[in-house]
Amino acid sequence: SVYVVYHETEDVAGNETRRNKILRSSDGGASWQAATELASAVSPDDVKEPDVAADQNFVHVVWRSTVSFVGNLNVRTSADNGSSWNAVSSIAGEFENPIVVAATGDIWHVVFARYAAANRQIHYIKAEASPLPRLLNSFSLFSYSPAIAAAGDTLYVVWVDERDNIREIYFARNTSKGAPLSWDDGDKYAGNNNEDVTKRLSIHTEGGSSYPAIAATRQNAAHIPMVHIVWIDTRDNPGGPIGEIYYSCSSKIYAWNGLGSGYDQYPSDPDGHGTSTSSVAAACIVARSSTE
8 A cells, every 4th residue: 555644724714724634545556545634723733744654554644733832743543554543642742843753563663853951863752651752862962854764673763963063864773663772873782872873874075964865675685674775965065055865775784885985875967966955855765675
């Protein structure tokens, strides 16, 4: 099945109603069922910025809401491929856009940026009895634009990080469905907040990196989980608005692969025209293994 979530606003006689809806196709996009409304609010309350993830028969949709000027993270789950939905689960707190979700069966996993004291950092939260946000990058003071993917029981997270006084792409992995002591940088175990569990992927950037997107497959032909990451990078035009799409991939055996020195390469045409920030903000990457 294919799932699309979206936000719409309807203004009737000055009363603005905001809605989050989901569309489902069970034939690869050839046809679509009627949209299902998952949440609504009347201004000044709001529901916005939905995201969706699916695994097996489970579909999870997350979004931000504001009710009586209080922010919440909201989740609805379907256990039957979107035919029916459970009640909304809400978690109070300030959750910055984007809120992005991945799925490992019936468990949803969300990453987001938010301020902790004066630091803007990446946090992670999952479906459990008492969901509690956990800090992923305690060594950074300013991070944003997270993305997450799952393959089997393993989670992969990327984001923009300014700990090196320049915008770079950083990465972390969890090998046990988000268990607190299972985060590492993809190469070595680093299981608590006294160790750096992150890896810098963009290398030798004189400009900056932004808008990462990530996809993961359960297996490739050699039965090795693969991770693919893209982002916009202005290293070829430092200080200017022109950037190119850079790419990195990884497996458990081959580690991170790129061209030249470092962990990255660029597949977009380096013709000097570049790729605009606005178009890359809407870009994403999709990977599918030969066994799926």
